[in-house]
Amino acid sequence: MYDLTGFQRDLLTVTAGLDEPHGLAIKDELENYYEKEIHHGRLYPNLDTLADKGLIEKGEADRRTNVYSVTRRGEREIEARREWEDKYVDDLL
Template sequence: MHDLTGFQRDVLYVIAGLEEPHGLAVKAELDDYYEQEINHGRLYPNLDDLVGKGLLEKGELDKRTNVYTVTQRGVREIEARREWESQYLEDVNAPTTS
């Protein structure tokens, strides 16, 4: 996951958390998070990159709508990232002493 941009990592996390992760649902979640509209020219090439890296699979919901799922490799990458992050964030919520 070290070779992903922050935006690609966010896309991967959103897809992992959505029940039916199709392009417009992913876009809506990212629009909310980034507090601005994410244009299609940014989202879809990044989705394709994640598919190309083997982190997502792309299927068809219907003839006009693609649906994305996180691959086993994608899940392993997310888990490895969370473990890496946790080593730095363990003490964030610890009470401070004065």
């Protein structure tokens, strides 16, 4: 996950935490977190990058709506990142 941007890591994390997330649900969660608008031109290319890297899968809910799910590889990457972070911040919590 070292090669992802912070925004891509956040996308992956939010996708993992939502039930059958679609683009607008992911967008809404990130807008709440960042407290600013996330434009489609930023959101969807980054979701495509995560799919290209094999971290998420993109499927169709209907002709207009894509749904995303974290792959097993994506789950392993999230777990590895959390373990790495814990080495540095575990004493703070």
